Amino acid sequence: MSNVNSKNKGGRPLKFKSPDELQKKIDEYYKWANENRKHITVTGLAWFLGTNRQTLLNYENENSDLYRNIKNSEKAKFIDSIKCAKARIEMEYEESLFYKNSSVGAIFTLKNNYGYVDKQEIVQENREINVTLED
Template identity: 45%
Template sequence: MGVKEILEEINKVVENLNYKNSINFIEELERLEEGGDKMSKKYTGRPRKYETPEQMQEIINEYFNECLEEGKYPTVSMLAYRLDLTRQDLLRYEGEIEAERFKNCSDEMRESFRYTVKKAKQYIEGQYEDRLINDGRSPIGTIFTLKNNYNWVDKQEIEQTNKTIEITLED
């Protein structure tokens, strides 16, 4: 069985697989057919959900517009859901730019992904802050979210001074 026949068999199987992963696999097989010696390992781990930051931004914009139309406040968890990511995966797009899923990206694209998520979270944080100030309801949930998602802290400054006291004992 030649490479072409194998490719035809693979095409039948990969119809049920993730399209992007299938295309990458087929491209590697075609590269082998053209004389490549080994399949190159681009990266390991879960592949990115989005090929470009613009694809991600499009879904973010849809979610934010929907929230505005419905009078709802956006949340990080719901944003992750809309992007078909877990909350932790979304945070990884922002923070772990060196993660395996970005190994085949240019530095510019890595920074674009990071910036896209950072700006989305910044917008959500601004919405929470607005809610904290302008909403007449109890702020407890908003404060909880700001502390846990945006590193807000209740800060108390305690000034401590050491005083030296001399005691002289006489018999």
């Protein structure tokens, strides 16, 4: 059974018939990547799903033409599946920042996720300079 409204409004149909089917394939990708010692990536997920990176990102965009025939409740589930998958991929990247004996990863995530900044304080003192001109 399809979640498409009875009137065909045109456009390419979704690759996945339901958000549950999409989520199942995402979970299969995680398992495949683990079994094959691959890092999980957005492009890798797109490849595994039989699509490309841009189409996958379009699934995350609520204004995408992909959703013109889909009920809002179903659209929200598709979007959530992609956002959750990307969050997991992002988590993996962030965790990898700490694998080396360096503080660079910690500094990077503190700056980009917690508002830390490098700042340099310059103290300027106003000093009076007396110049005398003589003939």
